[in-house]
Amino acid sequence: MNGSAHSAPSDVEFTLKRGPAGLGFNIVGGVDQQYMMNDSGIYVAKIKENGAAALDGRLQEGDKILAINGRKLDNLSHGAAVELFRSAGEDVHLCIQQRPVLQNGPTSSRADGESSSALGTWTLFAVVTLAVMTASFIAYKRFHPRGPRGPF
Template identity: 50%
Template sequence: MSAGSRAVVEDIQLTRGPSGLGFNIVGGTDQQYVSHNDSGIYVSSIKENGAAAVDGRLQEGDRILEVNGFKLENLLHNNAVDLFRNAGEHVVLKVQHQNHLNGPLGSRSDTDSEGTSITMIVVPLILAAVVVFAFVKYRQRMTRF
């Protein structure tokens, strides 16, 4: 993590609802999500109206460090899933919140899979379209007799 971004660790207690804990995870030693050197377990999505959404503290991109005191280090993805499923009705998560502007997952809606800013792609395309439009209008004016 860079010096400009700080991750905050927080314990979050959730009560399992009708749809479980209300979030999905990615990661594990067999499905490394962030990088080849990181087998952490990360929140990939929060289910609307689920326990996590109602609580409001867990966010997409957060790293889950522990479930009920059990560390989520060096686990296969399915083993991590089993821990969540068997955690009981009241679950305490130790979560490392990412700086959502600079965290490992960044703001996924603002970047593509290569991490290139969409703005870096869209703005030049718009400028190119304006230049082409101006050129076409200029040529139309020049061909009039």
């Protein structure tokens, strides 16, 4: 199995040491606050800059947390999941499902991701604008075939 060539989600286990400001990430999801349609799982919403998770580097935004200290997070409310993280102790063993990698190239630079996303939005805007202008020009030509009317 060559691993890195696949974009399918993979399960990973590791221990994260709690820092002075906690584990350093926010979660979303739960049976009462589904983050993904038809999925009540718990997901990493945000990695806090210079927090324990950011410094460790293995946990990424979008990862699904399957278990904490061996306790599966299936069918938990958001509040119950938060409480498990708060009471997890100093060394927290996580089992996560990494988000699938959807793009080629480096994924570590957030600025690149944001700029390419913005570039994509502007490209889409330009294409739509061009299409509207073209359709307007064609409609204009159809209803005004030859400039000013003369005595011909």
